[in-house]
Amino acid sequence: MVVTLHESASVRAGTTGAHQPEPRPRVVILGAGFGGLSAAISLRRAPVDVTVIDRRNYHLFQPLLYQVATAGLSPAQIAMPIRRILSRQSNATVLMNRVESIDVAARCVVTTGRRIAYDYLIVATGARHTYFGNDAWADHAPGLKTIADATAIRARILSAFERAEVTEDPQLRERLLTFVVVGGGPTGVELAGAIVELARKTIVRDFRHIDASSTRVILIEAGERILPTMPPALSGKARDQLEALGVEVVLGSAVAGCDQRGVQLGDGTEIGSACVLWAAGVMASRAAKWLGAPADRTGRVKVNEHLNPPGHDEIFVIGDTAAVIDATGRPVPGVAPAAKQMGRYATRAILDQIAGRSTAPFRYRDYGNLATIGRKAAVADFGKAWLSGYAAWLVWNFAHLWFLVGFRNRLVVFLDWALAYVRNDRAVRLITGQNE
Amino acid sequence: MVVTLHESASVRAGTTGAHQPEPRPRVVILGAGFGGLSAAISLRRAPVDVTVIDRRNYHLFQPLLYQVATAGLSPAQIAMPIRRILSRQSNATVLMNRVESIDVAARCVVTTGRRIAYDYLIVATGARHTYFGNDAWADHAPGLKTIADATAIRARILSAFERAEVTEDPQLRERLLTFVVVGGGPTGVELAGAIVELARKTIVRDFRHIDASSTRVILIEAGERILPTMPPALSGKARDQLEALGVEVVLGSAVAGCDQRGVQLGDGTEIGSACVLWAAGVMASRAAKWLGAPADRTGRVKVNEHLNPPGHDEIFVIGDTAAVIDATGRPVPGVAPAAKQMGRYATRAILDQIAGRSTAPFRYRDYGNLATIGRKAAVADFGKAWLSGYAAWLVWNFAHLWFLVGFRNRLVVFLDWALAYVRNDRAVRLITGQNE
Numbered sequence: 075m076v077v078t079l080h081e082s083a084s085v086r087a088g089t090t091g092a093h094q095p096e097p098r099p100r101v102v103i104l105g106a107g108f109g110g111l112s113a114a115i116s117l118r119r120a121p122v123d124v125t126v127i128d129r130r131n132y133h134l135f136q137p138l139l140y141q142v143a144t145a146g147l148s149p150a151q152i153a154m155p156i157r158r159i160l161s162r163q164s165n166a167t168v169l170m171n172r173v174e175s176i177d178v179a180a181r182c183v184v185t186t187g188r189r190i191a192y193d194y195l196i197v198a199t200g201a202r203h204t205y206f207g208n209d210a211w212a213d214h215a216p217g218l219k220t221i222a223d224a225t226a227i228r229a230r231i232l233s234a235f236e237r238a239e240v241t242e243d244p245q246l247r248e249r250l251l252t253f254v255v256v257g258g259g260p261t262g263v264e265l266a267g268a269i270v271e272l273a274r275k276t277i278v279r280d281f282r283h284i285d286a287s288s289t290r291v292i293l294i295e296a297g298e299r300i301l302p303t304m305p306p307a308l309s310g311k312a313r314d315q316l317e318a319l320g321v322e323v324v325l326g327s328a329v330a331g332c333d334q335r336g337v338q339l340g341d342g343t344e345i346g347s348a349c350v351l352w353a354a355g356v357m358a359s360r361a362a363k364w365l366g367a368p369a370d371r372t373g374r375v376k377v378n379e380h381l382n383p384p385g386h387d388e389i390f391v392i393g394d395t396a397a398v399i400d401a402t403g404r405p406v407p408g409v410a411p412a413a414k415q416m417g418r419y420a421t422r423a424i425l426d427q428i429a430g431r432s433t434a435p436f437r438y439r440d441y442g443n444l445a446t447i448g449r450k451a452a453v454a455d456f457g458k459a460w461l462s463g464y465a466a467w468l469v470w471n472f473a474h475l476w477f478l479v480g481f482r483n484r485l486v487v488f489l490d491w492a493l494a495y496v497r498n499d500r501a502v503r504l505i506t507g508q509n510e
Numbered sequence: 511m512v513v514t515l516h517e518s519a520s521v522r523a524g525t526t527g528a529h530q531p532e533p534r535p536r537v538v539i540l541g542a543g544f545g546g547l548s549a550a551i552s553l554r555r556a557p558v559d560v561t562v563i564d565r566r567n568y569h570l571f572q573p574l575l576y577q578v579a580t581a582g583l584s585p586a587q588i589a590m591p592i593r594r595i596l597s598r599q600s601n602a603t604v605l606m607n608r609v610e611s612i613d614v615a616a617r618c619v620v621t622t623g624r625r626i627a628y629d630y631l632i633v634a635t636g637a638r639h640t641y642f643g644n645d646a647w648a649d650h651a652p653g654l655k656t657i658a659d660a661t662a663i664r665a666r667i668l669s670a671f672e673r674a675e676v677t678e679d680p681q682l683r684e685r686l687l688t689f690v691v692v693g694g695g696p697t698g699v700e701l702a703g704a705i706v707e708l709a710r711k712t713i714v715r716d717f718r719h720i721d722a723s724s725t726r727v728i729l730i731e732a733g734e735r736i737l738p739t740m741p742p743a744l745s746g747k748a749r750d751q752l753e754a755l756g757v758e759v760v761l762g763s764a765v766a767g768c769d770q771r772g773v774q775l776g777d778g779t780e781i782g783s784a785c786v787l788w789a790a791g792v793m794a795s796r797a798a799k800w801l802g803a804p805a806d807r808t809g810r811v812k813v814n815e816h817l818n819p820p821g822h823d824e825i826f827v828i829g830d831t832a833a834v835i836d837a838t839g840r841p842v843p844g845v846a847p848a849a850k851q852m853g854r855y856a857t858r859a860i861l862d863q864i865a866g867r868s869t870a871p872f873r874y875r876d877y878g879n880l881a882t883i884g885r886k887a888a889v890a891d892f893g894k895a896w897l898s899g900y901a902a903w904l905v906w907n908f909a910h911l912w913f914l915v916g917f918r919n920r921l922v923v924f925l926d927w928a929l930a931y932v933r934n935d936r937a938v939r940l941i942t943g944q945n946e
Binding site for chain 1: 566567568584585586587589591593594597598603604605606607621623624656657658661668669672673675676677678713715716717718719918921922925926929937938939940941942943
């Protein structure tokens, strides 16, 4: 059970009697993404009390969120209640609440209406997309981070086709059938590929007035190649596969403006589009502010090689919220496997501290890097070897099913993928939300 | 293809040349619920042009919507894109648009930004819940009609448990663990049974501070029995089964007030609750206003035994929007089978008019009436015979799977039901929405 400041004070004062057991170290984990959840689970047999705080009630399998946004999967297929995952872990308590601040001196997390005391703190509050100071773009170019983001993007994509079918204005129709994805990282590539497949393969027979196969999907990347964390040869393979599907890839162009008409590029080009999606730029959560710790320019807390912010070896910052140079001297990428490794490392370090042992610095193990593009199209980088096309796509599918949490989710995702493959269909083509 | 006023004028003026084929009768269907969709499908081989207009892009299997609201099913499992259902029906066009009004004299439906001319019109725009003039109650006691309603109710139910787990105020905790369902019709009964099962069987192990098995679920019905359209003996059976699950059934009590503290009954009793759900009172769509036709007190258009409003045998009003006394002299109930039968009747009457034949009056065939209460608990009324308990529950499950649209939906609903049965689980326990 969680020991609040109040209860903790009574325990310390001994008011509850002599039979009160010795309080166990309290580990508080902020955020139940890949990092926080792997930390919580790896403490399942440890003699500590674990409290997981998240402002959502579910753990989200982020790598498949773009499939919710493009009508392939339902939210529940890639999300699982945090408290259900930890249901049988008797030393774990889950609180759905919002973190307001952290009282580092008093070792206490301040949540809405309640203070939670800790002996060890793991901060795993992730990151969100950013518009590089142009927050007005958010209304015209939504980003993809939560389930609500995904269902809103799904509604925006599907509504564009519906409005194109209704309108009698050819210019508006053209704008409605032009989709722009900003950012050539994995999410941008996956979104662009999925939209062009949705338009040209899935829904093309369903409309009477528009020719959905004429849909334009434009991927805009400011750098000189897409998937910049992959080897250059694989970036080229990915671009070839995207273009084969019908995506127009624009490289070396930054977005200079974004409004209800579409996007303006740095060179003055205007692209008319009623559906611009934002997959560029990531900003860490407010953890650095909460901790009063130094941050890099994307807001990530600069931690040492034990994942501690300066002067606090009882605090660990992990996952997308941390800027880490690992024991090999390389920066750790903001990917799910790295967050999970950091989560497990933090719990090992905590148990070492409790036992009075020292812990070796964190070392990231890179097992490879995957990105999917579309049906039978993907790239996979395993350091010494790489794959492209059908083989990479099979690896991608297998890996994502493998890492999904829960038997039911694996089964239903597999079923929907199998049906989608056979029928060229997408099962979740629903426009829902407050504007219904 | 749909013939708009503009196109229709050019066809009539002969400006497109001598090879223009004779225009086919234009049947416009408003609403793609059970009634509208069955009308559209039964015209699949008829020599007419069909246009289906709905402000949503999906057909919803309403009878299972309460399972979305209580975290058992995902929206996509009970909803299907209208244009996908009609994809291969070449004489059918689907337009997602909002009806503003109907120009009965000009035989034209006015939608947002576009007028759609018709030769025959089928109005199947359904009904919504009503608060009997107390619209301020809507914020405190949401009703269940759309997918957005269902996911909002799901968030409200699940959030109550989450907030109860966080709070340290015992009075607030008690209010959060008290659920009130207003209305003892099928939806109210199903919601109450599902909430008590969710609390006492599914989530009870997942919390550390609250005892979810102490959750109170109170069903309030103004009349003297629940399920008033069933025989009295079955109402009693249903009540027994609800109470065995743990629902408190309050009969003969109308709600006199509803605010953020809970509900006030007519006799002055106050029930503190943070989650009141509204399943009482139905109001038809605005069709009577659009048509300038007489309506009953719930807004339903009074139609003749051919389903026409007075003086317009080219217009058919069907489903929950119509007040019908059928050929046997009995009022037709507002249920899915009746809507489907009316949809098929309207299309037969249209084809008869085109062929110059007369049509026998509409006659409702009642194949029975089912309501589910919980696991292995249901009632079924087949007129001469009835079932209760396990047998009724099996019939209910089979019937609902049978009538679901689409192979994929049948398969995934069956899977989730089977897993839920074996594990006492609910697969979709997600709190999503704009407040995330």
